[in-house]
Structure formats: structure tokens, C-alpha cells
Amino acid sequence: MDGGARMTIIHYLNQFFAGLGGEEAAGHEPVKLDGPRGPGRAFAAAGAAPDVTLACGDDHFAEHEPEVLATLLAWLEELRPHVLICGPSFGSGRYGYACGVLAREAGRRGVAVVAAMTPDSPGVMAAEGAAYIVPTGSSVASMKAVLPSMARLAARLAEGETLGGPEEEGYLPRGLRVMVRAEHTGARRAIDQLLDKLAGDVRTEVGSTGDRVPPVPAVSDLHTVRLALVTEAGCVPQGNPDRLPTRHANVWLRYSIADADSLGAGAYESVHAGFDTTAGNDDPNRLVPLDAARALERDGAFGVLHDSFYTTSGVDTPVATAAKFGQEIAAELREAKVGAVILTGT
Amino acid sequence: MESILADLEIATFAVDEVVEGTQTGWSDGRLTVSLPQLAVGAGESALAEATVEVVRPGDSVRISNVLDAVLPSVKADDAALTFPGVLGPASVTGASSFAMATSVAGAGRTHRFDGLAVLSTCDWLRAGYVGPEELPDSFVDMAGPGADRSPFGSTADVVIGYVPAEGAPVDEVDAAIRRETLRVSRELAATTLDVEPAHAATLPWPPTPADASLPAVVLMLQVASEGPLTDTFWQGEPLRELDPTEADPRAIIDGALTNGAYDWPAVRNVTAAYQGSALIRDLFAAHGQRLRFAGVIVAPGYLDSAEQKQRSAGAAAELAARLGADGVICTTFSSGNSHTDTMLTVQACEQRGIGTVALVCETNGGLTDHVPEANSLISTGNEDDLVEPWTPDRVIGGEGARSGEPVPTWAYLGACSQMGETTWTAVPA
Numbered sequence: 001m002d003g004g005a006r007m008t009i010i011h012y013l014n015q016f017f018a019g020l021g022g023e024e025a026a027g028h029e030p031v032k033l034d035g036p037r038g039p040g041r042a043f044a045a046a047g048a049a050p051d052v053t054l055a056c057g058d059d060h061f062a063e064h065e066p067e068v069l070a071t072l073l074a075w076l077e078e079l080r081p082h083v084l085i086c087g088p089s090f091g092s093g094r095y096g097y098a099c100g101v102l103a104r105e106a107g108r109r110g111v112a113v114v115a116a117m118t119p120d121s122p123g124v125m126a127a128e129g130a131a132y133i134v135p136t137g138s139s140v141a142s143m144k145a146v147l148p149s150m151a152r153l154a155a156r157l158a159e160g161e162t163l164g165g166p167e168e169e170g171y172l173p174r175g176l177r178v179m180v181r182a183e184h185t186g187a188r189r190a191i192d193q194l195l196d197k198l199a200g201d202v203r204t205e206v207g208s209t210g211d212r213v214p215p216v217p218a219v220s221d222l223h224t225v226r227l228a229l230v231t232e233a234g235c236v237p238q239g240n241p242d243r244l245p246t247r248h249a250n251v252w253l254r255y256s257i258a259d260a261d262s263l264g265a266g267a268y269e270s271v272h273a274g275f276d277t278t279a280g281n282d283d284p285n286r287l288v289p290l291d292a293a294r295a296l297e298r299d300g301a302f303g304v305l306h307d308s309f310y311t312t313s314g315v316d317t318p319v320a321t322a323a324k325f326g327q328e329i330a331a332e333l334r335e336a337k338v339g340a341v342i343l344t345g346t
Numbered sequence: 347m348e349s350i351l352a353d354l355e356i357a358t359f360a361v362d363e364v365v366e367g368t369q370t371g372w373s374d375g376r377l378t379v380s381l382p383q384l385a386v387g388a389g390e391s392a393l394a395e396a397t398v399e400v401v402r403p404g405d406s407v408r409i410s411n412v413l414d415a416v417l418p419s420v421k422a423d424d425a426a427l428t429f430p431g432v433l434g435p436a437s438v439t440g441a442s443s444f445a446m447a448t449s450v451a452g453a454g455r456t457h458r459f460d461g462l463a464v465l466s467t468c469d470w471l472r473a474g475y476v477g478p479e480e481l482p483d484s485f486v487d488m489a490g491p492g493a494d495r496s497p498f499g500s501t502a503d504v505v506i507g508y509v510p511a512e513g514a515p516v517d518e519v520d521a522a523i524r525r526e527t528l529r530v531s532r533e534l535a536a537t538t539l540d541v542e543p544a545h546a547a548t549l550p551w552p553p554t555p556a557d558a559s560l561p562a563v564v565l566m567l568q569v570a571s572e573g574p575l576t577d578t579f580w581q582g583e584p585l586r587e588l589d590p591t592e593a594d595p596r597a598i599i600d601g602a603l604t605n606g607a608y609d610w611p612a613v614r615n616v617t618a619a620y621q622g623s624a625l626i627r628d629l630f631a632a633h634g635q636r637l638r639f640a641g642v643i644v645a646p647g648y649l650d651s652a653e654q655k656q657r658s659a660g661a662a663a664e665l666a667a668r669l670g671a672d673g674v675i676c677t678t679f680s681s682g683n684s685h686t687d688t689m690l691t692v693q694a695c696e697q698r699g700i701g702t703v704a705l706v707c708e709t710n711g712g713l714t715d716h717v718p719e720a721n722s723l724i725s726t727g728n729e730d731d732l733v734e735p736w737t738p739d740r741v742i743g744g745e746g747a748r749s750g751e752p753v754p755t756w757a758y759l760g761a762c763s764q765m766g767e768t769t770w771t772a773v774p775a
Binding site for chain 2 (some may be wrong): 017080117165166167172173174176177178179180181183184185187188189190191193194195198202203204205206207208245246247268273303315317321
């Protein structure tokens with residue numbers, strides 16, 4: 001280095017790889033260390049020398065995630081790195097998760113992030129596409145192969161380069177699909193691909209991304225179950241006070257029905273942009289069947305109705321967003337001991 | 347199906363320059379447009395006002411509230427026959443509601459400009475016809491980071507801004523807009539009528555017999571018609587209650603099929619996409635060389651119930667089988683709901699032993715629907731891909747229009763055409 005305007009690189013490690021100790025140091029608080037540590041020394045040789053190493057015990061991260069994140073992000077804010085390198089964490093679940101969460105948060109703040117872990121590490125999901133993750137084996141045996149790949153990506157990102165696709169560059173697909181120009185029009189590609197398929201060469205430009213969710217077992221005792229009403233019909237209080245988007249929704253909402261036996265016309269409406277809402281607005285109980293649910297509750301057909309309903313507008317919602325909504329709503333329902341849901345779709 | 351008509355001949359005239367002048371006329375690649383002469387909207391009681399201007403690639407202009415794009419065309423033998431059912435008389439005979447073999451569109455010579463489009467714009471929200479966000483933003487950028495998204499960012503465009511007459515019913519306003527847009531397209535192309543074309547392509551239908559060992563390919567063209575502002579028209583009539591029907595490909599590219607559906611712009615099948623259909627042209631070109639072009643089926647999308655979708659997909663596949671298809675190319679109309687129609691059609695064809703390829707546009711995170719049989723898809727892009735913020739010098743056709751904000755690709759007219767009109771695709775990153 002000639003002392004010019006060189007890029008700042010930060011490296012995140014767990015207690016073990018930072019040399020703070022083994023499992024007995026898993027409760028170690030976050031620390032900020034000068035220069036490269038452990039595997040970081042190999043990055044230096046490849047032109048991606050870490051200026052600072054951040055480290056934290058895996059248990060401590062898991063048990064105090066909000067506080068640890070706040071500390072680490074404050075350091076990042078202060079150091080203003082161009083690139084953050086996390087791991088490699090190999091097959092370690094806790095370490096991988098910590099790397100993924102930090103990668104996600106740093107990525108959202110505009111820092112380019114390189115990580116390395118097994119493709120099934122919880123860190124891959126946690127990163128939410130915010131990092132270039134180099135796939136590794138489950139043990140440190142793959143260290144030697146992985147470090148140069150990480151260093152190469154980090155050095156190029158530090159230079160401000162735009163990376164190519166995952167296959168070409170050797171990182172895991174981030175779940176993003178970017179627009180590029182093909183050599184030929186879609187029409188020409190369709191004809192070529194069809195003729196090839198008829199000749200036995202089957203290929204596709206896009207595959208299924210949906211996951212098949214196996215049904216859960218039937219509710220064992222309806223008479224005691226807490227039942228919730230969930231909808232993607234865009235049902236909201238009249239006037240849409242919380243501004244639920246009519247399409248491409250980026251939020252779901254929760255409204256209390258604790259004191260209601262019915263959703264009155266003029267009190268609720270549908271803002272869904274994907275179907276004719278006239279009938280639903282005339283009787284919002286057809287969007288969220290509160291009237292019928294209360295009647296069945298009185299008859300003892302099920303235990304008790306959950307005191308809120310959950311709503312979004314399901315129209316042109318990206319699958320990933322819809323999946324996230326489902327997970328978030330399900331987590332809240334589980335917390336509230338809800339055992340069954342009626343999901344009204346449109 | 348026997349054709350009783352002369353072959354269709356498409357003569358194209360490349361537009362190098364569009365200028366405004368006192369006399370509308372054509373000379374050696376230079377189109378002069380007289381705005382007063384066009385008198386747009388003058389005879390339409392459902393329109394309060396219509397303004398016209400010409401924009402060119404490189405202009406710092408965002409066109410907003412774009413409804414449709416039309417390729418200027420005229421029937422050379424009799425200009426009055428252009429755009430049958432809308433401008434000229436509809437030509438319908440036979441049992442089917444759109445018996446294409448005897449349509450006027452699809453025979454004789456048509457003159458058409460290349461490199462020029464007529465764009466219609468109307469701010470339905472401001473005119474009080476729709477609620478906020480009921481219709482999505484619809485843009486063409488002539489410069490800036492989004493200029494390459496819509497194919498109409500790289501053509502010269504005659505942009506017509508329509509203002510509905512107070513209290514006029516929506517279907518009458520829309521009919522007037524579509525009629526005027528097609529009329530202007532015809533008037534512009536009519537300037538070439540006394541010029542002998544340098545280039546003309548002859549499209550015979552049924553095509554000349556070809557080597558029977560070549561695979562027979564059928565195009566399954568999905569359309570939808572759900573009411574005013576979401577209609578597709580055959581010779582001026584909305585295609586509601588449509589059953590899968592064989593269509594004469596020449597009629598489609600000769601102005602019999604027109605658009606009046608103004609939902610998601612990137613995946614909107616604009617009239618220009620029917621007129622210029624890359625699939626129909628490529629299938630004609632490949633006929634006898636790599637395949638046998640065995641027909642076009644116009645099939646409905648956006649059907650309401652699962653039963654209707656299943657039934658229609660089955661009927662479409664059966665018709666393809668009757669046309670002798672070895673393979674079918676399925677296009678998709680707009681996004682969401684209609685992807686299920688596409689997938690069920692793919693499934694129905696494959697179950698009959700007909701190989702398929704379908705064109706679909708992705709949203710972030712993938713496809714709306716998928717069946718295991720859909721093992722050969724063309725991605726026409728990712729609608730949710732964001733384009734960098736841009737502040738144009740001028741916005742025409744509306745106000746605000748996301749100036750200085752990132753714009754999702756879905757807002758750009760025809761960017762992700764699921765008829766395969768552009769070279770855009772999406773890849774993992």
C-alpha cells in the first residue's frame with residue numbers, strides 16, 4: 001500500500017477464529033481489534049487486508065442480539081468500511097446466523113458484504129440477499145479453498161467493481177433477479193427453445209421458486225381452539241387510515257374485533273386492486289367472516305375467536321414478500337396460542 | 347382453412363426524422379406532421395380536448411399515463427379499410443364471431459412506418475374515472491436511465507394527450523380515444539400511399555406446404571377482456587366470453603386485434619405488439635426452414651374460476667391438437683391471475699403430448715404460478731427491478747410521475763412483453 005485513498009475493509013469473526021478462546025469464550029462480548037486476525041491474515045496476502053477485526057462470542061450474539069448488533073453497527077458507522085467480510089463460518093449454525101444477521105444489517109446500510117458458509121446455514125436465510133456468500137463445506141477443511149475466493153470478491157468490491165452472476169463469480173444466488181439484455185428477443189428465444197425441446201434438449205430460463213407447504217394435522221379439538229381470521233382481501237377500516245397499498249403491498253395490518261360481532265358496511269372496505277370489491281364493500285363480512293364466526297363461537301362450534309383480524313392486499317405481491325408476511329403473522333398467532341385460522345382469499 | 351384472399355404484403359418505410367410543419371407529408375425518410383391538419387379529437391363528443399406533440403429519443407421527457415402504442419399503418423388499396431371494425435367496416439362472415447379467413451385485415455398491401463409510434467395518453471384519475479392506484483403508473487422515458495426499458499423510448503413518438511368531456515361515460519371516452527389514435531396512425535401512414543416501397547414482406551396464409559418432417563408449431567396468443575379500460579378488441583368488438591379460437595395471423599398483424607387494456611404497462615400487450623408481433627413474423631420466417639407454422643389460437647386469460655380456467659385450457663390444447671401441433675408457444679397477458687391460465691394451458695398441452703414453451707414475466711421472488719410440466723419457460727424480465735431515479739426536464743401526459751424517484755420496471759410500457767417483443771430477461775444475482 002502506498003498510503004493513497006485506500007478502501008477500508010472490516011472483518012467479523014467469532015470468538016474462536018479471532019483467537020479469544022474456544023467454547024468457554026462463547027459468551028465473550030463484542031470487541032474491536034486492530035488489523036487482521038486468524039483467517040483475516042490470508043486476506044491480506046490476496047490484497048484485501050482487513051483494517052479492523054470485529055469479534056463476538058457466538059452464545060453472546062444469540063442471547064443478546066439487539067444489543068450486540070447495536071454495538072457492531074455503531075462501530076461500522078464510525079469506521080465507514082467499503083467492504084465487510086464475515087467468517088467463513090462453515091457449518092456452524094450460531095456463527096453462521098451471526099454472520100448472516102450482521103451481513104443483512106450492514107448490506108442495508110450500503111456496505112458491500114462478503115461471507116462464506118454452507119448453503120444450508122441459517123445465515124444464508126438471515127442475510128436476506130444482502131451479501132455475496134461463498135459456499136463452503138461444513139468443516140474448516142475447506143478453509144484453504146474458500147479464503148482466496150472471499151478475498152478476490154472483497155478486493156473487487158473494494159475497488160467499486162460490479163460483480164457478475166452467481167455462477168460466474170462463485171457465490172450463492174441471493175434470491176435477486178436482475179434485468180439484463182439477452183442476445184435475441186423473447187420471441188426468437190421461445191422458438192429456439194421449443195425446437196430444441198422437441199429435439200430432446202429441454203432447458204428453461206426460470207424455474208419454480210414456490211415452496212410446497214405440507215398441510216398441518218387437523219385441529220384435534222375444535223371446541224377449545226382459539227380461531228383467528230386472516231385475509232388478503234385488502235379489508236381495512238373505511239378510509240384506509242393506515243394506507244394499506246392496493247397492490248404490491250409491503251405491509252400487513254392487524255385490527256381489533258374484540259368488541260365487534262360484525263363488520264358493518266361503511267365501517268370497513270376493501271382496497272384490493274385485483275378484484276371487483278362491490279359485493280365485499282356492501283357486506284365486509286364476506287371479506288372477513290366475522291358475523292359467521294361469532295355465531296359459531298356462540299354455538300360452541302369452536303373455542304374462542306382471536307381478538308384481532310390480520311389483513312393485507314394480495315395482488316402482484318412478490319412470493320418472497322408474501323412468504324415473509326405469512327411467517328410474521330404465523331409467529332404472532334402462535335405467540336397468542338391461536339390453534340386454527342380461517343384464511344379468506346380472493 | 348382455405349384463404350380466398352390475396353396474400354398480405356407489409357411494406358415498411360423507415361422514419362429517420364419527424365418534424366412539425368404546415369403540411370403533413372412524407373419524403374425520403376422525413377415525416378412532416380401538421381398538428382392542425384390532424385385535428386385530433388375534433389369530431390369526438392366524448393373528448394373535451396386532445397393535444398399532440400412529437401418527442402424523439404434523447405429528449406429529456408417522461409411520457410406519463412400512456413395507454414397504448416400503435417404502429418402507423420394504412421391499407422394501400424383502400425385507406426378506408428384500415429383498422430377494420432374501428433375505422434373501416436368490420437368484415438365478418440361464417441359461424442364464428444371472428445372468422446378471420448375472410449377478414450379484410452390480412453390481405454393486400456399495408457404500408458407501415460418503422461421507427462415511429464403513436465402513443466395515446468389519458469389521466470383517468472384526474473378526470474375522475476378511477477380511484478388512486480386503481481391503474482398503475484405508465485411511462486415511456488425518452489432519455490435517462492429508464493430510456494431503454496420501453497421499446498417506445500427508442501422510436502420517435504407522436505404523443506396524443508386526451509381529456510375526457512365532462513360527464514362522458516368511460517366506455518365512450520375510451521372508444522373515442524382508441525378511434526382517434528388509430529385514425530392519426532392511419533393519417534400519418536397515408537402520406538406514403540403514392541410512394542413505391544423499397545421493402546415489402548409477403549406473408550401467405552395458409553403458408554406454402556412444407557416438409558412434413560418439420561415440427562408443426564402453433565402460437566397460443568393469450569388475451570383478456572374484462573370491461574372498459576381492461577378490454578382487448580377484435581375488429582372493434584371486445585373479446586369477452588371468448589373461447590379459444592383459431593385466428594388468421596395476417597389479420598392480427600394487420601390491425602384486426604387492438605388493445606384497450608391499461609393495467610400493468612410492462613406486460614401490457616399494446617396494439618403495436620399485435621401489429622408487429624415478433625413471434626408471428628419469426629414463425630413465418632422459420633416456416634419451411636426449421637418448422638411448419640401450423641396456426642394461431644387466440645385464447646382467453648384472466649378467467650374467473652378454477653373450473654373456467656381448466657375448461658378453457660383443455661379446449662385450447664384440444665384445438666392445438668386438431669391443428670396438428672407438435673409444439674405450442676404460449677404467451678401470457680398481463681400479470682398475476684393470468685399466469686394460472688398460462689400454466690394450465692401448458693399442462694393441458696403437455697398431457698396431450700404437445701411440447702410447450704411459455705413466455706412469462708417474473709416478479710421479485712419468482713412466478714405467480716407454476717406447474718411441473720412448465721419445464722421450458724422464457725423469462726421476459728423482472729417487473730420489480732428498480733430503475734435509478736431520474737428527473738426529466740418535462741413530464742407530458744400527467745404530473746409528478748415519480749420524478750426523482752426510483753421507478754419499478756413494471757411502469758415502463760411494453761418493457762417485459764410476454765409476447766417476446768424485447769430482448770429483456772432476468773438472471774439470478
